[in-house]
Amino acid sequence: xxxxxxxxxxxxxxxxxxxxxxxxxxxxxxxxxxxxxxxxxxxxxxxxxxxxxxxxxxxxxxxxxxxxxxxxxxxxxxxxxxxxxxxxxxxxxxxxxxxxxxxxxxxxxxxxxxxxxxxxxxxxxxxxxxxxxxxxxxxxxxxxxxxxxxxxxxxxxxxxxxxxxxxxxxxxxxxxxxxxxxxxxxxxxxxxxxxxxxxxxxxxxxxxxxxxxxxxxxxxxxxxxxxxxxxxxxxxxxxxxxxxxxxxxxxxxxxxxxxxxxxxxxxxxxxxxxxxxxxxxxxxxxxxxxxxxxxxxxxxxxxxxxxxxxxxxxxxxxxxxxxxxxxxxxxxxxxxxxxxxxxxxxxxxxxxxxxxxxxxxxxxxxxxxxxxxxxxxxxxxxxxxxxxxxxxxxxxxxxxxxxxxxxxxxxxxxxxxxxxxxxxxxxxxxxxxxxxxxxxxxxxxxxxxxxxxxxxxxxxxxxxxxxxxxxxxxxxxxxxxxxxxxxxxxxxxxxxxxxxx
Ligand code: SAH
Numbered sequence: 001x002x003x004x005x006x007x008x009x010x011x012x013x014x015x016x017x018x019x020x021x022x023x024x025x026x027x028x029x030x031x032x033x034x035x036x037x038x039x040x041x042x043x044x045x046x047x048x049x050x051x052x053x054x055x056x057x058x059x060x061x062x063x064x065x066x067x068x069x070x071x072x073x074x075x076x077x078x079x080x081x082x083x084x085x086x087x088x089x090x091x092x093x094x095x096x097x098x099x100x101x102x103x104x105x106x107x108x109x110x111x112x113x114x115x116x117x118x119x120x121x122x123x124x125x126x127x128x129x130x131x132x133x134x135x136x137x138x139x140x141x142x143x144x145x146x147x148x149x150x151x152x153x154x155x156x157x158x159x160x161x162x163x164x165x166x167x168x169x170x171x172x173x174x175x176x177x178x179x180x181x182x183x184x185x186x187x188x189x190x191x192x193x194x195x196x197x198x199x200x201x202x203x204x205x206x207x208x209x210x211x212x213x214x215x216x217x218x219x220x221x222x223x224x225x226x227x228x229x230x231x232x233x234x235x236x237x238x239x240x241x242x243x244x245x246x247x248x249x250x251x252x253x254x255x256x257x258x259x260x261x262x263x264x265x266x267x268x269x270x271x272x273x274x275x276x277x278x279x280x281x282x283x284x285x286x287x288x289x290x291x292x293x294x295x296x297x298x299x300x301x302x303x304x305x306x307x308x309x310x311x312x313x314x315x316x317x318x319x320x321x322x323x324x325x326x327x328x329x330x331x332x333x334x335x336x337x338x339x340x341x342x343x344x345x346x347x348x349x350x351x352x353x354x355x356x357x358x359x360x361x362x363x364x365x366x367x368x369x370x371x372x373x374x375x376x377x378x379x380x381x382x383x384x385x386x387x388x389x390x391x392x393x394x395x396x397x398x399x400x401x402x403x404x405x406x407x408x409x410x411x412x413x414x415x416x417x418x419x420x421x422x423x424x425x426x427x428x429x430x431x432x433x434x435x436x437x438x439x440x441x442x443x444x445x446x447x448x449x450x451x452x453x454x455x456x457x458x459x460x461x462x463x464x465x466x467x468x469x470x471x472x473x474x475x476x477x478x479x480x481x482x483x484x485x486x487x488x489x490x491x492x493x494x495x496x497x498x499x500x501x
Contacts, residue, residue, distance in 0.1 A: 011038050012058050019071060022049045025104050029092035029486035031067075040065045044086055046096050047104075048074025076100035081138070087169050088160045091176070091484035098137050102480060105488040106131045109456040109478045117460030119473070129477040132325050137483035142216050142301075143318045144177045145285055146185060148192075148199040148209045156192040156199045158185045158212060166202060176484065178216050183267055184225055188212055191260040200230045202281075210278060211285050213312055216269065217301030218320050224272035224299045225264055226312040227254075228286060230279050250275055251291045261294050271295045274312055286313055304328075304355040306383050314375055315348055319481045326452065326479040326489055327352055333450045333475065333493035334423045336360050341417035343446075345395040345426045345437065350376030350388070352425055352452070357385045364418065365390040366398045395426075396434035403440050425450045432458025435465070442469040449494040456490050463492060472497045 012018065020033035022045045031045025033053075039062040042053045050072035053065035070077070080086070080094035093101050110128055114121045134140060146158040149168040159170040172189075173182040188209070192199070198207040211228040231250045248256070254275055255261065264273050273294040278287030290297075290312055298309040303320055304327055310316045317323040330352060334342065336359040344353040347365035349372050357363045357380070365388065367373050373392040380388045391398045406419045424446045426433055432455065433441075441449065449471060453459035456478075467473055471494040479489045 010058055010060060011036075012055055012063055014055055014058055016055045016058075017052055017068065018055070018065065019050065019052045022047050022051060022074065025108075027108065027486065029096075029104070038062065042067050043092075044095065045070075046074045046077040047100070048076050082171070082175050084160075084169050084171050085484075087162050088171065089162060089164065090160055090174070092486045094484045098133070098483065101483065102131050102133045105480060105486075106478055108486075109459075109476065109488060109490050112456040113460045113463065113476065115460075116457055117464045119460075119463070119467075124476065127473065127475050129475060131488075132322070132329065132477065132479040134322060134480055134483055136321075137480075138175050139178060140319050140321060140483065141174075141177050142218050142320055143316070144174060144181050144214050146181070146212045146214075148188075148211060150199045150201070150207075156189050156197075156209070158189060178214070180216065180223060180267060180269065181214050184214055184223075184264065185212060187260070187263045187267070188227070191257065191263070195257070205230070205281050213276075213286070215299060215310065215312075215316070217299050217310070219302040220300055221269050222271040222299040222301070223267065223269040224274070224310075224312065225270070226274045226276050226286075226290070228276045228278050231275070231277050232279055249291075250277055251293060254291075254293045265294050272297065272299055276312060288313070304351060305358070306351075306354050306379065308349070308379060309382070313371070315369075315372055317351060322479060322481045322489075323351070326481065326491060327355055329477055329479065329491050330425060330450050330452055331356060331359065333448070333491065334360075334425065335448060336423070340422035342423045342425065343399075343421050343444075345399065345424065345433075346428045347376060347390070348372050348427075350379050350390065352427060353388055353390075354379055354383060354385055356423075356425070357388045360423075361387065362417070363388045364421075366395050367392060368394050394434070395428075396436040396440075399437055399440045399444075403443060420444055421446045423448045423450065425452065427452040428458075430455040430458065432462050438462060438465050438469070442466070445470075445496060447496050451490075451492040451494070453490045453492070454487065456488065459490055459492060463494070466494055470497050470499075471495065 022031035022033045024032040025047050026032050031042045033040045042065045044067045045051045049070050052069045054068050055063045055065045057064045076097050078097050085091050085094040113119050114124050149157050151157045157170040159168040162169050172185045200207040200210040213226040216223045274292045276287045277289040298311045300309050339361045342356050342360045342363045344365045347353045347367045350365050353363050353365035370392050373390050376390050410416050424441050473494050475493040477491050481489045
């Protein structure tokens with residue numbers, strides 16, 4: 001078919017202005033409307049709105065369109081609280097009421113499991129529990145990483161990247177973060193301006209300040225700030241109008257910035273000020289070299305009844321309130337009575353592993369990142385838990401190797417509780433579990449499997465494999481960890497099907 005013919009076939013083309021009612025919500029939170037079977041995807045349009053939208057990219061049966069005007073307001077529409085909600089890549093759903101947002105997430109999980117996992121809709125409706133919403137959907141994040149850049153007038157700015165780009169939208173008070181972020185950024189930016197310290201420029205690789213990391217222990221109240229610097233000791237620091245930085249270590253350099261350290265250390269709750277050196281041309285935020293400039297190297301905090309010490313490089317859950325609820329649900333599904341043998345695959349720093357260790361016989365954690373495993377072991381020790389073992393490696397390698405070794409050594413006996421545990425918990429990244437991992441889980445035949453997932457599409461795929469392998473899907477419960485974004489966490493519970501002979 002010639003391209004001319006294709007064009008004639010197309011119902012609509014770029015720049016066409018259409019009026020449409022929004023009747024559905026897409027996976028990324030965008031509004032969906034239909035005109036005679038032709039589908040329009042419109043970012044920032046809310047289900048129930050009637051909008052006029054301009055086509056940006058047209059295909060034969062669907063198009064992406066830009067929201068021009070809301071002609072009739074949906075009852076689910078609310079004004080976004082954040083002035084840059086539309087430009088910033090972080091929140092997709094700020095103009096939807098929180099209740100409607102929760103319903104959207106519940107439905108997204110349900111539909112993915114039905115469509116992608118091949119489960120019966122009525123069956124899933126019967127076993128799904130209502131989404132765990134947040135008591136307070138604002139100011140829930142305990143960590144922020146602000147990129148630092150320069151505006152048109154040459155002034156330093158802090159903000160967030162605009163959706164899918166690397167240009168910085170200035171925001172000093174992100175409403176899902178802590179209010180202290182603004183105070184800390186104000187101090188840093190005004191110090192930079194006063195002393196003519198340049199922000200890092202990605203294109204040229206020049207300039208000093210790349211990112212500011214801020215973390216707060218919500219239970220302890222302790223705050224840490226870490227400045228990520230493009231600091232090269234051999235040369236002078238560009239943009240600073242003295243030559244004295246030549247050959248000074250970064251610690252000496254920052255300590256020389258007395259005003260900055262003094263102002264930051266007087267922020268209420270501040271306990272740790274550090275710098276991280278990152279001179280690579282990379283998207284990775286933190287450099288591995290970290291120097292404490294003032295206060296302690298770590299902040300401490302309590303999560304799920306356990307004490308943690310967190311360094312600028314440690315992984316730590318960003319929404320502690322919801323994390324406790326989600327893991328509480330996982331523990332309930334695991335049905336622990338104090339005697340069980342439990343594997344926790346993709347265990348990170350052992351948050352789930354150790355909260356289960358308190359109520360189980362023995363727990364085994366598996367995680368790919370060596371530093372996280374070191375943290376997990378230290379966390380076990382700090383909390384006096386001696387019934388936890390950790391393995392570093394890929395779950396899809398550690399588990400099959402363990403299974404092979406143990407079953408050869410001890411024989412594949414049901415009495416071997418590490419080989420045939422009561423419970424296996426998994427909490428994989430978005431791509432879900434590797435097939436080899438799932439296969440070995442089926443061989444180990446635990447009584448119960450608890451699957452914690454941050455992507456319901458891969459969850460659906462893996463649930464199908466587990467159910468085909470002899471498990472029964474008992475319960476599914478979504479949990480909102482990231483309000484105003486389209487992401488949703490889910491915990492699913494499966495139990496081994498009893499086969500009657
Ligand atoms: N359960 C943890 C973290 C879950 S995030 C917590 O509660 O904090 C997923 C984790 O899986 C990350 O720590 C990541 O490093 C790890 N991971 C990614 N791929 C892996 C693999 N193939 N095998 C084991 N761990 C993996």
